[in-house]
Amino acid sequence: ETGVTQTPRHLVMGMTNKKSLKCEQHLGHNAMYWYKQSAKKPLELMFVYNFKEQTENNSVPSRFSPECPNSSHLFLHLHTLQPEDSALYLCASSQEITSPLHFGNGTRLTVT
Amino acid sequence: KQEVTQIPAALSVPEGENLVLNCSFTDSAIYNLQWFRQDPGKGLTSLLLIQSSQREQTSGRLNASLDKSSGRSTLYIAASQPGDSATYLCAVRSFSGAGSYQLTFGKGTKLSVIP
Numbered sequence: 440e441t442g443v444t445q446t447p448r449h450l451v452m453g454m455t456n457k458k459s460l461k462c463e464q465h466l467g468h469n470a471m472y473w474y475k476q477s478a479k480k481p482l483e484l485m486f487v488y489n490f491k492e493q494t495e496n497n498s499v500p501s502r503f504s505p506e507c508p509n510s511s512h513l514f515l516h517l518h519t520l521q522p523e524d525s526a527l528y529l530c531a532s533s534q535e536i537t538s539p540l541h542f543g544n545g546t547r548l549t550v551t
Numbered sequence: 552k553q554e555v556t557q558i559p560a561a562l563s564v565p566e567g568e569n570l571v572l573n574c575s576f577t578d579s580a581i582y583n584l585q586w587f588r589q590d591p592g593k594g595l596t597s598l599l600l601i602q603s604s605q606r607e608q609t610s611g612r613l614n615a616s617l618d619k620s621s622g623r624s625t626l627y628i629a630a631s632q633p634g635d636s637a638t639y640l641c642a643v644r645s646f647s648g649a650g651s652y653q654l655t656f657g658k659g660t661k662l663s664v665i666p
Contacts, residue, residue, distance in 0.1 A: 441594060481555070482640070482656040495651060529594055537582055537644060537652050542594035 442466040445530050445543035452520065453551055460515040460546045462530030470536050471513040473505060476527040476545070488513060489536050520550045553578045553645045557657035564631055565665050572626040572660045574641030579619050582652055586615050586626050587640040589659070595640060599626070631664045638662070 443464045452458050464471065473485040487495035488507040502524075504516040513530055527547050531540040554577045564570050574584070583602045587595040599608045599615040601624070607616040614627040628635060638659040647653035 441596070443594070445594075479658070481658050482642075484654065487651075495653075527592075531595075539585055539597050539600045540595075540642075540654065541597065542587075544594040545592075547592070 441541055441543060443530055443532055443541050443543035445528075445546050447546060448544065449547045449549075451549045451551060452517070454520060454522070456520075457516070457518040459517065460528055460530075460548075462513040462515075462543055464511055464513075464530075464532040464541070466532055466534075466541060468532035468534050468538075468541070469510055470533045470538075471507060471510070472531040472533075472540065473513065473515055474529040474531060474542075476529055482529070485515075487536075494536070517548075520548075522550050524548065525550045553581075553643055553653065553655040555641055555643050555655050555657040557639075557641055557660050559660060560658065561661040561663075563663040563665060566631060566633060568631050568664075569627070569629050570631055570662070572628070572639050572641075572662070574624040574626070574643075574657055576622045576624075576643045576655075578645055579622050580645060581619060582644040582646060584615075584617055584624050584644070585642045585654075586613075586624075587642065589638045589640060591637075598639075628662075631662075633664045633666050636662055636664050 470489045475483045486505045506514040527545045529545045530543045585600045586598045601617045612629040640659040641657045
């Protein structure tokens with residue numbers, strides 16, 4: 440177990456659906472992150488939350504909407520996605536913003 | 552803008568061989584560098600973290616070195632085993648302004664250790 444749990448592990452959704460990805464960390468960390476991993480591309484940072492406040496939005500389209508209700512939970516709300524949004528979405532946490540990252544196992548998203 | 556390159560993209564070695572994975576970065580003003588391992592369909596597992604003031608870190612059969620001035624890091628794996636087969640990713644943390652520290656990843660090196 441990594442201490443960072445992501446659900447669901449797999450998700451298939453149509454372009455008109457609305458779904459949410461969930462991330463929970465049991466490490467007492469203060470920072471949480473969403474990353475996107477597409478085939479043959481480096482991991483792309485999407486959002487950073489530090490002490491529940493969003494500190495980075497890496498020019499992510501508005502069809503991705505993050506939510507961080509507390510330091511242990513992070514959500515990614517999805518609506519009207521495109522097929523090119525199909526990817527592995529990884530959540531991570533760290534003690535501080537400069538500390539080592541701990542990753543969850545990801546949600547494999549397929550948009551049909 | 553920081554860019555991280557990992558060469559080679561894929562590497563296949565026989566079991567027992569020692570090997571070196573390479574990581575280079577364009578901006579030497581880094582805060583730290585982290586090596587990760589990723590198994591197929593899984594998340595990333597942290598292997599080693601080197602602070603900018605350090606030259607190397609060791610964990611078991613793994614040794615990571617850092618040469619900030621030349622923008623390079625290497626991950627040395629001794630006596631490779633089939634269980635070492637995975638994709639190895641290098642990530643560099645740099646100061647990106649306004650109190651933000653951006654973590655930039657390479658594309659990874661896919662390692663296959665043949666029994």
